[in-house]
Amino acid sequence: MDPVLVARAQFGISLGFHYLFPQTTLGLCLIVLLAEWRHFLGGEESWQRISDFTTRILAVVFAFGIATGLVLPFTFGMHWGGFSMMASSVVGPQLALESMLAFALESAFLAILAFGRKRVSKGFYLASAFLVFLGSHLSAFFIVSVNSWMETPAGYAIQDGKVILTDWLAATFNPSFGVRFLHTVSAAWISGSFFFMALCAGLLLSRAKADAPDGAARGATAKGMAMAATIALSMAILQPFLGHAQIMDVLRHQPVKDAAYEGIFRSQEGAPLIGFGIPDAENGRILLPLSIPKGLSLLESGNPNSRVRGLEEFPKEDWPPVNVIFTTFHLMVSLAGVCVAAAFFAFLFSRKGAKKPLASRRLFLTILIPAAAAPYLANEFGWIGAEIGRQPWAVYGLVKTTAGVTPGQGGGYATFTLVAFVLVYVLLAVLAARFILASARKGM
């Protein structure tokens, strides 16, 4: 197989699979922290139930996250030799810092959350919950920073054909970092909350059916649901604004990617906002477009008649694969709509003083379980769009993807291990689902 294809498939599949876990972790850490905080303030025992339940799930998700994440830096060495040589002075320190500052913090204090309720004081336990939250978010900080640097490199100089790190702060807080970090974390909180709500929904449904209804556990489950719904709804409302801010960053730094996202082939004044359609990059058009006239011009500049640059202004070899990224981008936006709607009803039905008890809303609870897939799919699509949209570059404007791979790493063993990894990931996904469910079934 072509070494570039093997390298991209290997990295894409590994990272795409890994990404499911940390986004869940980020959201669950927030829930543990908030529940533990309420518990510490003298809140009812139900907060401890929520915290213990979430920690139990978090420990499994975190372990899967570590194991799947460990593969990635190795991949840089095995498949991405060119990229490693060129960009190591930026990527290396961030990865090392991530493990030292973030991962170490998270894993040390998560052990205390999972095993140490009886071993440490209440205050120390709360502090541990905070440090786990901090650790997981610092981890996201460094990884999103590297990812942003690949989109908008900064803080470096070129010496002997190699990137050298000259200004760590500028490289870390590169132009697209701030907004991307907020957008990613907010998205992760939505995923984590939906994941949590789906587990709660499952508990409420099964308890109502067969198990002896335990009033306290059911109360805690409903309470947890209300908290998660509040997080999910507020973040889902915030998300379009953060998404817009990020699109404005893309427009500023990578106009060709933005034109592909929006499916604008010809430069025009008063460009429409295409809500959906089937892209046909070959012929430079969007089939069956469903669009808001002048919408894009209005969004991008505040003026409905402003000029928007189309793909035609850029040489075709600089175009990213338009069909793929137009589609993933629009799927992400549509799925975000599903999240807002589901979070709204979850909030409405679980709030204090709701007309019917949450457990009796069986239809809604049943829908909420598959709805949890929406934020995950939205995040995967958003990520795929951002990465494919950067092509043909691995580091925008600096390293071409084809120059980033290790030459010759396409032999039979590379294809074989690619297949082996996919099989292992499938096995792990089944195990993960099974064990998270088994752990959740024990209830709050």
Added chain:
Amino acid sequence: MSFLAILWFCLVAFLLAVFAVLDGFDLGAGILYGLEKDGERKKRILASISPVWSGNEVWLLAGLGSLLAAFAPAYSALLSSLYVPVILVLMAILFRAFGVELRTKTDNPALIRLFDLLIFIGSAIPAWGIGLVAGNVLVGFPLDAGGAVQGSWLFFLNPFALGTSLASLASFTLHGATYVALKSEAQDRAVFLGRSMKALAAFAALAVACAVASPFALSARFASSPSLLGFWIFAVLGLVGYSGVFSDLRAKRAGGSFMASAIGLLSIVGMSASLLFPVLIPSRLGKENGITILSAAASDKSLAVMLVLALVGVPLIVIYTIIAYRSFRGVAAGRGEAH
């Protein structure tokens, strides 16, 4: 070769040495877990590593991240040339993570057997593979002038590296056995001290074999290393460490034997690093094809910026590690501890 680059060489060696000492004992404990027949003892072994294994892996990531940051060409050559063993170790580490995390969460006998197997191979393969990688680095890769591997991709199966791989398997098993003994109640402690002694005997035999072979297999290293003094200092320290393990095991002192074994492992990393210096990845096809500190180091400016970051980061992981171990000091209980 700048002072900063030499400092980074030492830092990478230090991080990997700490990794060997910390993850070494949980890998060893995982091997003992797989060999253990008694169900209650199995549970206690697992409980002794459950809270700490993930924190111990941090050091591997920190070490590799530092190698990538400071010596990218060596990182790339190491992982891409040893593709197959590295993949095996990675898969094994994945398996171990799942085994350790999930084993206590099921009552299904078939799954329990599966996780027991995952923990065992997930511990034994890394313990073996780390030695294989280290042995190959010492012998050198068949790198041509362009830095590409010549000949078979199976070059890593050479006798010396196979020897070091078995020695490393034995040394981690010994290290894990002393750790489990330390974390056990009196009755189990005697059992694990006994197993430590067996592992020590196996390790001693393999270490002697490697030592006898090294003047031949590593003649190029001994001929060109400017830091042979360092090598001999670490060699003496290692000898002292493992003699300490022997005398502490005979005196039934678990804590002492664990510490002595840690000194032994640190010395082995120190010996290897001294032998290599100033080369990172030697080439068997001529000295000039090797990847050296000089040829691989990032620019001094990058190294300086990164050193500041490391001076913040490394003390922090030390602090987290200490806090985590203090919270779980004492004898490990059974599975009831996790809620």
